[in-house]
Amino acid sequence: MKRLAIYHLETLLWIARLGTFRAAAERLNTTQPAISARVKEIEEQLGVDLFRREGRNMVLTARGRALVADFEPLWAGFERALFKASDFGGATGIVRIGTGEIAAASCLPAFVAAVEQDLPGVTLEIELDLTARMLQQLLAGTSDMVFLAGPVASPGVRTTPLGSVALVWAASKATAQAGGFKQALPVWSIPEHSPIHGIMRESLAQHGITPPVIRTCNNVRALVEIIRLGSGAALLPETMVRGELASGELMQVLPSPKRQLRFEAAIRSAERDPLILELFRRVGGLRID
Structure with missing residues (x-):
């Protein structure tokens, strides 16, 4: 039987999962040269090439893919048996x-x-x-x-x-008391690739509102402060503005959308x-x- 340590095969699995020697090294808390050395040791023990170079990348050969496919369920079963024996208390x-x-x-x-x-x-x-x-x-x-x-x-x-989390149309107390969306109110939102942004646009359309501008910020907590201190409105998670709504620092300026997050x-x-x-x-x- 070939003399391979468990860490050799664990290294091979993580390279296959993450795609690069560097990512596997980060995952296993070691260096890229150490990963390369382990791969070389596996290939020497088995007498086959497990990787081939394509440009700057190293990709699994057909034999390498077959080895990973055969070994991965065995490795999962090995870890599962050890973890179950200690009720996962010994998991690292x-x-x-x-x-x-x-x-x-x-x-x-x-x-x-x-x-x-x-x-x-x-x-x-x-x-x-x-x-x-x-x-x-x-x-x-x-x-x-x-x-x-x-x-x-x-x-x-x-x-x-x-x-799910309810969403609330909120603005500062001064903005709400000045009429809220009865005036041309700028809207702040999480960027377009966020689900909140889509719900925000749906809600504005349902109310027939076309804001003069939609500004974005990718941090919800910063967005809350922008609204609290500024003159715009935003559709915000109720859980993150509950305190400000209760204190009156923020006020609801439109009915909440039926669609929750x-x-x-x-x-x-x-x-x-x-x-x-x-x-x-x-x-x-x-x-x-």
């Missing part, structure tokens, strides 16, 4: 999570606290971003799980619902990592608010 690794601001401010903190308590060997790396980019990163393998506005329609993604957690449909699958199972019990 880095899990990269993408999230939007709304999820980050609501259901995500409780999830992180539970992971820290139950899975102390697991390190979460959390990055805030917009829905479209998070979906791209998930499909590219640079994120393991994402919390995003849905619904997500992609054959490469598996989702679980997190609930849905949220989902998502992983790749082909995901086999037992740790990611376990975290995704736990996420199913979360509800956004």
Whole structure:
């Protein structure tokens, strides 16, 4: 039998999943030369070429693809057996999570606290971003799980619902008392690739309103402050302006759209990592608010 260590085959799997030696090195917390050395050792032990160079990229050969296809379910089963033996308490690794601001401010903190308590060997790396980019990163393998506005329609993604958030047309107290949309009111919004932007345009059309200008900001918290201190209006998640509405700093200037903002957690449909699958199972019990 060829003498290959577990880390050799784990390296091969991550190169196949992420597409480059560099990405695999980052994932496995090592260097690109170390990854190259491991690949060379595997090829020498097996006596076959697993990669070939195409331009600047290294791609799997037919033998390499076959090896990955045969080994991946075995590796997942091996990890799953070890994790189940310790009720996942002995799980280790880095899990990269993408999230939007709304999820980050609501259901995500409780999830992180539970992971820290139950899975102390697991390190979460959390990055805030917009829905479209998070979906791209998930499909590219640079994120393991994402919390995003849905619904997500992609054959490469598996989702679980997190609930819905109502949206509120809000403006500052001074703007609302001056008549709100009875005047030519500028509108602020999250950029076009956000689901909120689409709901915003639908709502304006339903009310027969054509704003003089639509300005954008890709940060919801900054958007709230822009509206609170400025003369425009914005369609904002109710959960993120609840305090300002209660204090009177912001006021509602149009009826809320019937369509709410849905949220989902998502992983790749082909995901086999037992740790990611376990975290995704736990996420199913979360509800956004």
